[in-house]
Amino acid sequence: MKNLVSLCAVAVGIAALSSCSTTLYTTNAVNAPLLKERGEIKLNVTQNDLQAAVAVTDHIGIMANGYYRNYEGDHNYKHNGGMGELGIGYLLNSDDNNLVMETYVGGGLGKVHKQEQFNSNSPAPYMASFDANAAKGFVQSNLGYRSKYFDVALTPKFSFVKYSNFSQSNYTNDQLKDDYLNNNRLTDPLFVFAEPAITVRGGYKFIKLQAQYGVTLNLGGQSIRRTPDFASLGLVIDIARWYKD
Helix, strand or coil: CCCCCEEECHHHCCCCEEEEEEECCCCCCCCCCCCCCCCCEEEECCCCEEEEEEHHHHHCEEEEEEEEEEEEEECEEEEEEEEEEEEEEEEECCCCCCCEEEEEEEEEEEEEEEEECCCCCCCEEEEEEEEEEEEEEEEEEEEEEEECCCEEEEEEEEEEEEEEEEEEECCCCHHHHHCCCCCCCCCCCCEEEECCCCEEEEEEEEEEEEEEEEECCEEECCCCCEEEEEEEEEEEHHHHHHHCC
16 A cells, blocks of 8 residues: 655755655755855756755845756645745855855745555555645855865754644554654654755856765654655856956
8 A cells, every 4th residue: 555645854855766665864965155245146046946045145045946856756745835935144264275164044934745546455545645844044154175076065054843734534543653644743843953964066167967875864853744755957157257267
């Protein structure tokens, strides 16, 4: 029998959308812009992410992240979710080399929906569905090196996720229990995750290819089904003056 849901949190999105698996949390791509100067703008596009960052002063940066994913499978299986988040950070750059350090704090909101058709142990096929909302806060530091040709960043990140407004129809009590969705076990706790990531970019000046990999560690003490890691490939556009020197 198919397991119940893939819930994605706010900074999250949907992963492992196969109907034979259950995922309650997965991490979206980490925004690691490595801003160097006032007025610099960084844009990052992946298959499921749209991210932007701007340095409003030499020491203050703002980021915005969006995620959306839609999946449709056999037997009326549909799953879609989206999120958006904003952050503000402090930038620390060295005048003597290309080292960059940033620290951001922020938060966001998300929503997810799923429906699927069950055929076994019933006189006729029936549909089941769920909806959930989530709110998220995060804090992260980007420690990196950047140049005209190559960037690398290490990002220690911590996320705090609170689910709300969970509703479902036609799932059994056993299915809810198997997926930690009974007795308000999804909506009562505050879930805490460590999400360290490494980001590598290569190209020339204003355009680079980006690869990122990270892991998701549940620190909140509550059981929740999650993806153990996350990865993305993207294209980064950098609008800046410093690389013209």
